[in-house]
Amino acid sequence: MAKEESMQTVSRAIQVLKAFSVHDKELSLTELSHKLGISKSSLQRILNTLTGEGFLEKDKRTKSYKLGIELYYLGNLVETNSHLLSIAKRHMQQLNDQTGETITLNIIYQKKRKCIGYLPAKHELTTFPYISKDSPLYAGASAKTLLAYLPEETRNQLIHELDLERITENTITDKEELQNQLKTIREQGYAITIGERILGVYAISAPIKNRFNEVIASLTITIPTIRVEDSKIDRYIQMILDCTNSISKELGHH
Numbered sequence: 001m002a003k004e005e006s007m008q009t010v011s012r013a014i015q016v017l018k019a020f021s022v023h024d025k026e027l028s029l030t031e032l033s034h035k036l037g038i039s040k041s042s043l044q045r046i047l048n049t050l051t052g053e054g055f056l057e058k059d060k061r062t063k064s065y066k067l068g069i070e071l072y073y074l075g076n077l078v079e080t081n082s083h084l085l086s087i088a089k090r091h092m093q094q095l096n097d098q099t100g101e102t103i104t105l106n107i108i109y110q111k112k113r114k115c116i117g118y119l120p121a122k123h124e125l126t127t128f129p130y131i132s133k134d135s136p137l138y139a140g141a142s143a144k145t146l147l148a149y150l151p152e153e154t155r156n157q158l159i160h161e162l163d164l165e166r167i168t169e170n171t172i173t174d175k176e177e178l179q180n181q182l183k184t185i186r187e188q189g190y191a192i193t194i195g196e197r198i199l200g201v202y203a204i205s206a207p208i209k210n211r212f213n214e215v216i217a218s219l220t221i222t223i224p225t226i227r228v229e230d231s232k233i234d235r236y237i238q239m240i241l242d243c244t245n246s247i248s249k250e251l252g253h254h
Contacts, residue, residue: 009046029044085105103220141192192204202222207244219240
């Protein structure tokens with residue numbers, strides 16, 4: 001019963017947001033209640049939550065509501081990531097064909113690394129990332145690449161806030177050592193990790209930059225360590241650097 005009530009609340013919250021349009025930029029509690037057929041008492045709780053989270057704004061004078069700035073940020077995020085995905089898709093497929101290994105595209109979202117695209121390996125033994133799955137910024141090549149290229153002040157503040165919990169026996173838990181590794185990543189232009197977040201996984205990651213020279217994503221090859229061949233690593237590094245450079249160039253980076 002509780003689950004059904006929660007789903008109904010989520011559904012009603014979505015209805016509230018969709019009630020606004022070019023013609024109905026501002027709506028009062030009464031207008032929303034009439035338009036949606038939801039009682040004022042139930043609606044008020046939803047409006048309070050949406051306002052508190054920044055999805056709606058309330059005019060204190062007129063008591064009416066309008067869409068909030070948080071939706072603008074989310075819209076920009078969707079637009080940016082959609083553009084990134086549309087450009088990266090072809091290059092990811094080429095890298096997947098060349099290596100036969102899993103390829104992931106990752107961004108920072110809410111101070112974590114989030115996977116927004118992947119292509120599975122062409123082998124029975126493989127790694128399985130999940131779209132929208134997130135992980136800490138201090139563990140794994142994908143995350144460390146993103147963290148390494150943040151502006152210095154932002155990076156230092158994030159590291160100060162991070163609690164470096166041990167995820168596997170290979171996870172870095174010393175902040176000074178983490179800073180040294182991030183410096184190396186910036187100097188060489190890519191990251192390599194072995195079993196930092198998931199034991200048995202070897203990962204190579206490189207940054208994707210936009211026209212403002214900002215790193216907006218990381219592209220990663222993940223390989224089960226049992227299949228890693230030292231003779232292929234240098235070739236894989238060059239492949240992923242070529243791939244991220246091509247994507248960056250299409251995004252306007254020079």
